[in-house]
Amino acid sequence: MTKLPIDILLVDDEKDFVEMLALRLQEEGHHVRTAFSGQEALQALADESENTDVVVLDIKMPGMDGIETLQAIQNKYPIIEVILLTGHGTIDTAVQGLKSGAFDYLLKPADFPELIAKLEAARKRKYEQEERIRLAEAKAIERRSGGLFMD
Numbered sequence: 191m192t193k194l195p196i197d198i199l200l201v202d203d204e205k206d207f208v209e210m211l212a213l214r215l216q217e218e219g220h221h222v223r224t225a226f227s228g229q230e231a232l233q234a235l236a237d238e239s240e241n242t243d244v245v246v247l248d249i250k251m252p253g254m255d256g257i258e259t260l261q262a263i264q265n266k267y268p269i270i271e272v273i274l275l276t277g278h279g280t281i282d283t284a285v286q287g288l289k290s291g292a293f294d295y296l297l298k299p300a301d302f303p304e305l306i307a308k309l310e311a312a313r314k315r316k317y318e319q320e321e322r323i324r325l326a327e328a329k330a331i332e333r334r335s336g337g338l339f340m341d
């Protein structure tokens with residue numbers, strides 16, 4: 191099995207939960223950043239010196255909630271995968287999030303092996319999408335230069 195580190199952004203208004211989860215993920219070798227609100231998450235993503243593969247996003251947060259944050263992430267960073275964190279009270283919202291393009295969801299309290307499996311799957315999908323984009327870009331360049339040489 192591959193053990194490539196995943197670049198993760200954890201977003202939840204419950205600070206203790208975020209910090210505990212960040213520690214556990216770091217112990218597994220992953221690169222973790224944290225944010226405690228939707229606004230902070232967008233600020234973290236705007237930092238161009240950092241890569242993000244997957245955002246783990248709490249649905250229920252004061253201010254900008256998870257669904258609003260999901261939409262903002264998808265508008266600005268469509269390549270980044272999002273896993274929603276939901277409580278029993280927000281499972282309907284999780285369904286809405288999945289319909290609007292979240293990769294998956296997890297019920298809180300998050301089961302750690304399940305979270306790791308979903309993070310791996312989300313990262314894999316992002317890598318495959320990036321690879322398709324690279325190939326399409328290479329093809330586009332080939333076409334353009336091919337056209338030049340034919341003239």
Ligand SMILES: [Mg+2]
Pocket residue numbers: 202203204248249250251
């Ligand atoms: Mg919350």
